[in-house]
Amino acid sequence: MADYDVIVIGSGPGGYVCAIRCAQLGLKTACVEGRETLGGTCLNVGCIPSKALLHASHMLHEAEENFTKMGLKGKSPSVDWKQMLAYKDDVIGQNTKGIEFLFKKNKVDWLKGWGKITGKGEVQVGDDTYKAKNIVIATGSEVSTLPGVEVNNAGGVVVDSTGALALPKVPKKMVVIGAGVIGLEMGSVYARLGTEVTVVEYLDHITPGMDAEVSRAFQKLLKKQGLNFILGAAVQGVEELKTKAKVTYRLKKDDSEEVLDADVVLVATGRRAFTDGLGLSEVGVEVTDRGVVEVDHWKTNVDGIWAIGDATPGPMLAHKAEDEGMAAAEAIAGQAGHVNYDVIPSVIYTAPEVAAVGKTEEQLKDEGRDYKVGKFSFMGNGRAKAVFEADGFVKILADKKTDRILGVHIIGPSAGDLIHEACVAMEFGAAAEDLARTCHAHPTFSEAVREAALACGDGPIHS
Template identity: 40%
Template sequence: MVVGDIATGTDVLVVGAGPGGYVAAIRAAQKGLDTTLVEKDAYGGTCLNYGCIPSKALITGANLAHEAGHAEEMGIHADPAVDLSAMVDWKDGVVDQLTGGVEKLCKANGVNLVEGEARFADEHKVRVAHGGEGQGSESIEFEHCIVSTGSRPIQIPGFEFADDPIHDSRELLAMDSVPDRLLVVGAGYIGMELSTTYAKLGSDVTVVEMLDDVLPGYEDDVARIVRKRAEELGIDFHFGEGASEWQNGPDGGVVVTTETEDGEESTYPADEVLVAVGRQPVTDTLDLDAAGIETTEQGFIDTDDRARTEQDHIFAVGDVAGEPMLAHTASKEGIVAAEVIAGEPAALDYQAIPAAVFTDPEIGTVGMTESEAEEAGFEPTVGQMPFRASGRALTTNHAEGFVRIVADEPSGFVLGAQIVGPEASELIAEIALAIEMGATLEDVASTIHTHPTLAEAVMEAAENAMGQAIHTLNR
């Protein structure tokens, strides 16, 4: 034991207070377990402080400004001025309110909060180094441990985030002025959300992507609608190109060089550069070897359907446990881990995990696509409802996209859905519930939906799959 080191013990030690960790800690405490939560940065983790919440706040602000300035068709004429510094202050206020709420919830449920960075000393003990000179450290012994240290942005060679003007998403969300020229490396969901946001705020946005389209992993017709809208906003895409280097430009900005697989080079001027090529798990700081836990080549921790690692008393939840790297998945995994520790028969079921992309228009998906259903041995039937046939969508002046529902034709059971259009992130919840409860197309179609609403499109898609749609042509 080092000088100044103290030792304590706990039933459940949770390392990391993101959406997986703080939820796990609260549930464990609710089950009567002595629970300690260690966090080195901020309660709520990346999602609440630097990702999900602040990005959606800026997206909301950018959408409001853009719509106000482009509503002539509705008889509205305005030229809004955007004060990004004030918008960021408002965003920070939202974050502060939520992070304070997380801390209060933890304390109210009896969770012991410890600030510092934890590293495993052995299979039942961590050493926590407290920040600040002379703050010392402490050892915490545990019966069970839940690792939930999240992920960090992936850096690419030559584009280190410490070098101004190279930014990760966290830094871009904290800017106090809108850059005239923004170059984005990566057209995944983070790159597309922030590209759209800054284009609406007034930036001249260029996106370079190694692959041949935006949003890899989403179906072509879904991605195509988002890309077309982004192009209408003035975003300039260059596919099949990877960023190779950058240097200072003659006009005070920078020049980014890209290269194709064939070695062809191109250059693009910019004032700020966002690198958004994915995220990697934060497991290299934990000394997992001391706990007898190995990671995959990519740094993830393998877990079973109860979130247990190869050490049955140590669990891993959230981004450190691999795909799907989603905040709500982390929370569910945290709940399962805590309940398993409490001796309950909890287990993970990933068949109905929704995902959303907050682009313009939004994307919401859950369950299987048609091709995935075929590969799984089902006989899929598909129904689709275009938003251009939705009265409510037309009244919002956002009628791009569609609702598509996938079901097993013999049984009628709902298997999945893909939505691209207004409020897709909200609409997908209905179909997630349908999958979770084993609902059929008839169940969805027979449920009376309020008129006029966007949700009617879900009902119409189900009816379309049954060949009895009223407000769109049956397939």
């Protein structure tokens, strides 16, 4: 007889959600986690701690730039870096302890240690082997390496995203390799704290995959905030000295080679599936040459073994993993399980925030789809102007004939929250007119979404 109905390997957003949902559905469930705390990369060294530092540094920006405009006068705050890191660590602790509480509440067993699948329905954790009718791989992802660059988080000079969350001091100069979400968020944190930040990107634009118009506007705003960009540049190597580093890169446009000095180099060149050491090849689970687990509705090719989240194909997003965790749990319990992969939002938590869901304009052009664009600037939004956050715009892409919403892109205040109005609308197959005819409270940032929807028809009111 099996020890469990389900054993989930990994306690990140996908894993812990899957485990809790399995338990809610009456399945005897355990979750394997080798860290000292639950929550995976997201809660420990990813989403949550980075948002804490983004919030703290944004508050500093508000105090330095906007307080006096509102009649709030006094000495500008100084940065106590150790206290800021302590605040960040406290936020981590509250969240990871929260998952531990939820496990106890839902009677999910935490098997402490690193898991390996040793046979059909068998998971080894340390010296113990457990049996389960179903095994869910939810091991997430790890930082991608860059040839010629050796990361040493302990040294605090050449670091990855984990090391960037715990630098011994705020550097004077930082070079960020990679202009994706992680690089821009952490670069933004340190720029607000006074660091001279230079972002080196191989492509000729930032934020790969983002709507091009939004990407261009985003880069301009970040440049206004003090971030420097070197685009179309291939990093050749990083030489780590005692207290600083030299970054060598080659410009693609003329093949010239340049060198940058930095106190800290942040390697932010993406992430890859973390499936090494799981014993997948031994039990016959199909994986790609990049270690990504092949799945069909979260099932692997081996009966009784499932996989979700960053270890599987698709965007590496915590909320995508959570949705898959719920769906896989329901499928294991004999229910349908559902994830709408066309309506998965993405957010960059800088200031302003950037958020998107659905198709970009470039994708619609490639598909040959007839579409229309409705845009509205936050300069026309009373609430945004009142709080000094009038940069950016809302852009809605709708089918030219049916008016059905195909994609929404927002750069501006609270974009990460506003995007979900579009997500709900798209989930129900709404037209832009449906959004335009829905009453929105005044004054709110959300009125900009309505105005962009009006722009898909006869035109916005406040523009």
